[in-house]
Amino acid sequence: MKQLAYSVLLLAALLAGCSGTPSKEAAIEDRGIKATELEAAGGAKIVEAARVETKAATGSAPVSETANKSGEGVKTSGASTRTVSTKTTDSVQTHGVAAPGSEVKPLADGKSATVDGKNGGVAAEGKPAAQDASTLPQPDAAPSWGDLKNPENPLSKRRLLFDYDSATIRDEYRPVLEAHVKFMKAHKDAKAILQGHADERGSREYNLALGQRRAENVFKAMNLLGVSDSQMEAVSFGEEKPVAEGHDETAWQQNRRAEIVYHGE
Amino acid sequence: MFFRRFLPLLFSLLALPATAAMTIEIVGGAANRIPVAILPFSMPVAPGMPRGLQNPAEVVAGDLGRSGYFKLLDTVDVTSPPAEPHELQLPAWRSRGADAVVIGQIRSLGGDRVEARFWLLDAVRQSTLAALAYTTTPEGLRTVAHRIADAVHQALLGEPGAYGGRIAYILKRNGRYELQVADADSQNAVTVTASPEPLISPAWSPDGRRLAYVSFEDKKPVVYVQNLVDGSRRAVARFRGSNSAPAWSPDGRRLAVTLSKDETSQIYLLDLMTGEATRFSRGGALDTEATFSPDGQWLYFTSDRGGSPQIYRASLATGAATRVTFEGGYNVSPALSPNGRTLAFVHRRDGRFHIAVMDLNSRQMQVLTETVYDESPSFAANGRLLLYATLVNDRGVLATVSVDGKVKQRLSQSGDLREPAWGP
Known part of the structure; x- marks a missing residue:
């Protein structure tokens, strides 16, 4: 206390x-x-x-x-x-x-x-x-914190989906990553938590490691594009935080994901 | 101030539902069950004997009945239970079909001490198979009853029972996560940690006094060790990235953990005295779910270094690793029997996740379960039973299966049960 x-x-x-x-x-x-x-x-x-x-x-x-x-x-x-x-x-x-x-x-x-x-x-x-x-x-030209919540802005897109047992970032997410890279370069104070997730099938600990690899791949991609190590942390929630309930591929696809979350939001 | 005002309230809220009973259902049994009569123990009303004590025979009968190895004979007509073997009409029980009879007595020793005695009698040969006395407190009688069940099991089957241990597991209900510890018969459940964020991977220290587990209360996985005696706990691995998959070394001084602080998920050995984490596995593959062999010579773990998740074994002395599982494209969550000879794990076949065992000498594998979403196997202290989690009607339940696959039980409760670990 x-x-x-x-x-x-x-x-x-x-x-x-x-x-x-x-x-x-x-x-x-x-x-x-x-x-x-x-x-x-x-x-x-x-x-x-x-x-x-x-x-x-x-x-x-x-x-x-x-x-x-x-x-x-x-x-x-x-x-x-x-x-x-x-x-x-x-x-x-x-x-x-x-x-x-x-x-x-x-x-x-x-x-x-x-x-x-x-x-x-x-x-x-x-x-x-x-x-x-x-x-x-x-x-002036830099994306603002407000843009993170603006549905018109690519910065409002935070979720990247993955294939089964894969941590490869799909090409379609390049614009999303680039928008966040631009934002983080403009806001050196911004700190991002890159959260990896997995679907419910199989071992919880193995899924935690799979989610970690997804988060790390997002980390590496943004790092290559110029965001400093110290601005990001890759962590995993494994299968513990599904966004879709249900035990079918539709739900599983939604749950195999990485999310970009900023400190202070 | 907040602690003082809110904690007692929260504790009282917490303590109530923990008493909600778990139900146990037997879903399979041995082909030939031994017929046994377990007579009520003689408990004469005497000064110093608390009233309302549960008769230990009920606990013994519950344990043996659920095991699937015994057929219990009806004893409701026994109104004045025998206190000694000479008071028992053994031939009468033989003619009712009993191969063996258990009788016993409880008497006060004065103060807070009671003595429990029991006899296991062979109804066929008219002889005594076992006779033991235990001194305990009235509260300790349940524990003694589990030991008596162990002794009966040992005498009749020639191998130790597994009724006396404790289990830990996670109960998810009402959006909250509770780490609970209970007797092996799922009674006496106590919530030791509760959190609005997920808890996973409880692991017992070899002495049964501490639990390691992973908590997400910091919005990322962190490994905690909690002392079950005084309830204190500390974060032992809270490095950058994720911290998970704790496993105790046989001497209780180290934890194997999975950390992502340097590279992708890799196994480290954490010295609990110094807090120093030494990297054990190397390479860009994902390594996790380490577990020590009982002799402390090996680490078994899950790795996808070969392209699919498989179980490997590495020497703790040299670090050299060899692959253990080859059948199928997904073998994870290794657990070793107490004698180190049998490996249990989760095996995927046709998209279904089953509990399987492998004899480590012959490398013969056997799938034990038919359920579809089986997870986290762990061995009972006798090495004959496995505890695991599965889904039944979309709900998480715990289940046990004998290592020959013949005897199965299910433990369920309102809410989702998961992540069980069988402890000492």
Whole structure:
């Protein structure tokens, strides 16, 4: 609890610090709006965390102690390459609150000299932006965060389907990948999670590995087209998150897929 | 504050449905079942004996009856059960068709201790086959009853029973995922972890005190190890990319895991003390589902290095791997019997996924099941039964099959059951 509160404060401090940085406010602005949701989202996150309970099989540890242990387990992991703060930002990310605070730094590359009030004024989720948003700089020709949700824009296409037992990206998805590459090059702060999925047939763990390979192929394709390693992570959900229920090829085809998801959406 | 206010509430919500009973259905049995009479145990009302105790004979009869190896004789007319063999009319039970009779007694030892005694009597030869006494608490009587069933099984069939172990599995219901631990007869189910995101691949530590599993609560697969004694847990593999497929080394000090941090899914050995992950498999192929041989010399795993997913075996000392399965284009999820001689796995034939076993000496393969979506086989401690998951009427159920394919059981519950693992 203490750590969570601390992390929320830390994040809020980071966000506050960032909004004071004059460069690349367009992206910061998106987060600024969402930062106002942070309080509520922080609360939601705590409830969410509480929903992943851990309970003793035998005996009954005090509840608060169990909760603490659950939290410590995440934090003290010897094998983990991530730190407490990244864990916290991960949690925040899952609620669509903000991109990791540390990711804001690469923004200060001076590329965002031009001001595009119109684009800057719309947050990713179509909510009206805070007032100073209209004054924020935004790359002129570059695709905006808003385009990600615009059905007219190829950026709104996030899903690539695959053949059975295959991780080969079909030619038809080249325009989709190119649109996302262009977006990520224009928004060096953007971080994409490339999620691989498989259909339900066969072993769950083998399907997890198959989905991983699909996500990695999307990663490699976008990497070859110029997106940096540090902007992407390829992960797999295996067969655990089907978009189509049912036990036939129609459902299976929909479920053999990769999805491009951005931090902070 | 949130923890204090919400957790007790959530726990109480959680604890209730975990008691929902699982039903067990026998879908096949041995050709010749041994006729056995299991008489109610004598439980005289005495000071120190809690009232309302379940008669252990019911648990013993449930275990032996479901196994498919025994035919239970009706004992409802036994109103005053014998406490000792001399009180039993053994010839009468012989004339009713019993080959063997089980009798027993429970008595208070004072304080919180009770003693359970049982006798297994040969009705044909009029002799005693087994006689044992256990000291326990009233709450421990169920466990003792499973041990008695094991002893009866051993005495009559010449091989150990598998009634005393525990199972872990994932229950999905109401859009939530629960990792549950239960007795092998599916009773006493306890939810040890619940999450709105998927949980898969539970794996028991060799001492039965810890479970490793994969949770998606961080929006990606992460390997956790949970202590079942105090409920604490920690993420042991949360590297960049996906982390999955935990398997314990026989000494309980290492986990084999599948990580994608360096290349596509590859097998690593994770030292649980230092947290250090050492890469074990190499090459661009997909390697996963590692499992240790009981002697700790080999890793069996699934790889598509030959163009289709097949099971391979690699020496832990040298890393050199050889292919084990050749029949068919899809053989995955290896599991080894406790003596290391039999390999169980999922085998695809005509688009259907079955549980199969292979004798590792003769390399003879046998398909054991007719169901279509079989997954995640694991052996019981006696090496004679396999637990696996399958779909029946679009619903996930657990099932057991004897390694000769003759005896089958199904365990179902409201909600989807999946990812079973038989533990110590």
